[in-house]
Amino acid sequence: MNKKNFEIKTIFVFVTVLFTLFLIVPMCFVLIKSVMADSGGLGFEHYIDVFTSKGFLQAVGRSFLVSSVSAVITVVLAFIIAYAVNNTNLPNPLKKIISITTVFPMLLPTITYGFAIIYSLGKKGLITEFLGLNVEIYGFRGLVLGYVIYTLPIAFMLINNTFKYIDKKFIIVSRVMGDSPLQTFFITCIRPIIGTLGAAFVQSFFLSFTDFGIPAAIGGEYTVVASTLYNEMLGSAPNFGNGAVVALVMLIPSILSIILLNRLEKYNFRYNTSSNIGIEKNKVRDFIVGILSVVILICVLSVFVVIFIIPFVESWPYKKIFSIEHIIEFFKDTSLFKIYLNSLLVSLLTALCGTLIAYGAALVTSRSTLSRKSKQVVESIALIINTIPGMVLGIAFMLVFSGTSLRNTFFLIVVCNIVHFFSTPYLMMKNSLSKMCASWETTAMLMGDNWFKTIVRVVTPNAKFTIMEVFSYYFINAMVTISAVIFIVGARTMVITTKIKELQHYAKFDDIFTLSLLILATNLIVKGIFAFISKSQEKRKEKR
Amino acid sequence: MKLFKKIILVSTAAVLVSGALAGCSSSGNKEVVFYTNADDEAVVAMQNALDSNGYSGQYIIQTFGTSELGGKLLAEGKNIEADLITMSSYYIDSAQEEKDMFLDLTFDHKTLNEYPSYYTPITCQEGAIIVNTEALEAEGLAVPKSIKDLSNPEYLEKISIPDITGSSTGWLLVQDVLSEYSEDEAKTIMSGILKNAGPHLESSGSGPIKKVRSGEVPIAFGLRHQAVRDKKDGLPIEYIDPTEGNFSLTESVAVINHDNETNPLAMEMAECIIKNGREELLETYPTPIYEGETADPENQSANPKVFSQPLTVDLLTEHTEFVEECR
Incomplete structure (x- = not known):
């Protein structure tokens, strides 16, 4: 028995040690730092300091306000789009375009959103000049717009996913029973997804509350918790003790969100079958919802148009002449290209190692005979990570590793990314693995394969689509993330x-947008490669 | 399946290749890491000096906002990644006092004024009132003569100033207010100025002059030399030396003491920046600092002044708190 489980035990130990060192220890460090008085002993002076400071409670209030407002808007918009994709008779190609464009912003870093908004809707912005608008975008409005763009893809994915599995035949049932159209709408469309709508709200709220990129770009004087946290750690008068307190405060809504999400789970319906048969013909409805979706998406995408224009204009907004000088300059500047290579290296390493670790952890919980307790350990790791915002993790790393030889290394950045994004890949892998036949390992063992061979020959090929998804999830997130890594990168890494954050200081927007385009192109290529592989795999299956 | 194996192979290969590329570029890890808060023009001038004297590719330059780099210095001390910095001098002073982190400079440099042994200035920047003459006339506003004038209600939302919390240029204005007036008076003046600036309170030192150039506001407080250059370029810009005085700040170069691991190139580069960079730096920051340098008469302010207390981070914090109270 002992020998049989050797491999999986090794994986379990490795995963546990990894997360103890790079999650539990750093987080404990933050906690300790927050209760350590400057004189050396224990004390709550940092808590008192933070909570009695003039701006802090205001920043917390603003964070709550701006995040909730954004989340409400996001959920409404995401619902309209998901409705258009799932509950109408719009032509399929249009539905596909709508789904794809909705998630497009995910391929760009949030800090770029902020700058794109400034250059679109600022005083000399593209859309401002085009439409002759004049809106003040720094502060509340800019933040709401940024957060909505940021969280719309995630809210849409959640709602869309639930919508897919609703059995639309119930629409017919409801009509036959004599419900009014409005009743039918509520019973067959809203009621089954109410849990998901709640979850989408909570997710959007959480993401907005903890995002750093958007306030860094467009927050202006409107200080939110994320900007307070940045200033306490990397501002003019850093106070790590106070920073630790702010980080812990940021943790509270995160933990509440996760508890809420688990509660909301119960409201979800489970249908035994799903079909699209019930969708009634209703041209007016299709037209209205279709137009609304398209308008929402045009609004979102129009904000990003600038990033394709600015790098190719001589001097925005003064000399609007086409020029590829910036692009040439950019590629001549080897230091900038080196940074692109750094990003590529970090993302590839994160994706490769992250996928392996998520796979290993999922094997432990879903395909091993290890004790319930061990499985519980891995499950709790995933749950804890879900509650920790990137900024908090980054700060924890900064506190623990500064002064050690690990500081400012690629290794640390990669580990930080792997830990930061672990939850979703792990759950994806676990779902996929636990659906597979439980007796494969036993069968293979009887056939004479050892455990490792079984995993490579049987389990892995069956999980390959999920593995690819996990890989690209890790890759893209590592490419666009800023919140954690801002605290641990060095000049060489x-x-x-x-x-982009550094270039912001000099307002070098040509370079900022060129770098953003590079990120976008790279992510598109990675997405494209995986889409191509799954397509050709499917075709091969069909042939067989 | 084959394809799947291929993707694993390809991505592994890609990691190795980009690792090798990124690795090569930082091979040996011997480059000097150079942190600076300087403006773009100064960074370019320093890079030119280094590159044309054989240091090309031997350093990595990283730029920061003043407050960010200041925070890093005070938080990390000798542990900082940088080997060489240029930074607002008052921050270097405070960091040295708290962390004892800089080496004495070992090369000759003959400054006009006296500075501590561990740094020497690269630039000197003075503050002044800057106006857009066309915009001022169009609005029918009087030309301000002093900082106190800027608090005048007639300038409501007509002035732009840098915010002391993000910009040391903003501090120059606050020094004007605090050096000349009693505490109560200073408060009234500062509150008035902040109210007048309203939405035009800028976090970057060069923000206000940009707004004056574009005519968005007719009056600003900013760096004198920038206005002098704009005027020369034929823009409708005029600069006014406030009756309270032209206060100034220097930015300096310093070498971090990493004990046994100190990179000897860092000191050489510091010397190179001073010996070969000043000429180009003077084009943008025309105030003479070293013997043998002369200033264009236009770049000599009417009323140069030095604040009565030594400039330190503590004093900056004190002054920032004063401004917060006036908001």
Whole structure:
């Protein structure tokens, strides 16, 4: 028995040690730092300091306000789009375009959103000049717009996913029973997804509350918790003790969100079958919802148009002449290209190692005979990570590893990314693995394969689509993230997003947008490669 | 399946290749890491000096906002990644006092004024009132003569100033207010100025002059030399030396003491920046600092002044708190 489980035990130990060192220890460090008085002893002076400071409670209030407002808007918009994709008779190609464009912003870092908004809707912005608008975008409005763009893809994916599995035949049932159209709408469309709508709200709220990129770009004087946290750690008068307190405060809504999400789970319906048969013909409805979706998406995408224009204009907004000088200059500047390579290296390593670790952890919980307790350990790791915002993790790393030889290394950045994004890949892998036949290992063992061979020959090929999804999830997130890495990069290990923050200081927007385009192109290529592989795999299956 | 194996192979290969590329570029890890808060023009001038004297590719330059780099210095001390910095001098002073982190400079440099042994200035920047003459006339506003004038209600939302919390240029304005007036008076003046600036309170030192150039506001407080250059370029810009005085700040170069691991190139580069960079730096920051340098008469302010207390981070914090109270 002992020998049989050797491999999986090794994996279990490895995963546990990894997360103890790079999650539990750093987080404990934050906690300790927050209760350590400057004189050396224990004390709550940092808590008192933070909570009695003039701006802090205001920043918390603003964070709550701006995040909730954004989340409400996001959920409404995401619902309209998901409705258009799932409950109408719009032509399929249009539905596909709508789904794809909705998630497009995910391929760009949030700090770019902020700058794109400034250059679109600012005083000399593209849309401002085009439409002759004049809106003040710094502060509340800019933040709401940024957060909505940021969280719309995630809210849409959640709602869309639930919508897919609703059995639309119930629409017919409801009509036959004599319900009014409005009743039918509520019973067959809203009621089954109410849990998901709640979850989408909570997710959007959480993401907005903890995002750093958007306030860094467009927050202006409107200080939110994320900007307070940045200033306490990397501002003019850093106070790590106070920073630790702010980080812990940021943790509270995160933990509440996760508890809420688990509660909301119960409201979800389970249908035994799903079909699209019930969708009634209703041209007016299709037209209205279709137009609304398209308008929403045009609004979102129009904000990003600038990033394709600015790098190719001589001097925005003064000399609007086409020029590829910036692009040439950019590629001549080897230091900028080096930073792109850094990002690529970090993302590839994160994706490769992250996928392996998520796979290993999922094997432990879903395909092993290890004790319930061990499985519980891995499950709790995933749950804890879900509650920890990137900024908090980054700060924890900064506190623990500064002064050690690990500081500012690629290794640390990669580990930080792997830990930061672990939850979703792990759950994806676990779902996929636990659906597979439980007796494969036993069968293979009887056939004479050892455990490792079984995993390579049987389990892995069956999980390959999920593995690819996990890989690209890790890759893209590592490419666009800024919140954690901003605290741990060094001059030799700069990545694109942190460089953008640096370039912001000089208002070098040509370079900022060129770097953003590079991120976008790279992510598109990675997405494209995986889409191509799954397509050709499917075709091969069909042939067989 | 084959395709799947291929993708694993390809991505592994890609990691190795980009690792090798990124690795090569930082091979040996011997480059000097150079942190600076300087403006673009100064960074370019320093890079030119280094590159044309054989240091090309031997350093990595990383730029920061003043407050960010200041925070890093005070938080990390000798542990900082940088080997060489240029930074607002008052921050270097405070960091040295708290962390004892800089080496004495070992090369000759003959400054006009006296500075501590561990740094020497690269630039000197003075503050002044800057106006857009066309915009001022169009609005029918009087030309302000002093900082106190800027608090005048007639300038409501007509002035732009840098915010002391993000910009040391903003501090120059606050020094004007605090050096000349009693505490109560200073408060009234500062509150008035902040109210007048309203939405035009800028976090970057060069923000206000940009707004004056574009005519968005007729009056600003900013760096004198920038206005002098704009005027020369034929823009409708005029600069006014406030009756309270032209206060100035220097930015300096310093070498971090990493004990046994100190990179000897860092000191050489510091010397190179001073010996070969000043000429180009003077084009943008025309105030003479070293013996043998002369200033264009236009770049000599009417009323140069030095704040009565030594400039330190503590004093900056004190002054920032004063401004917060006036908001």
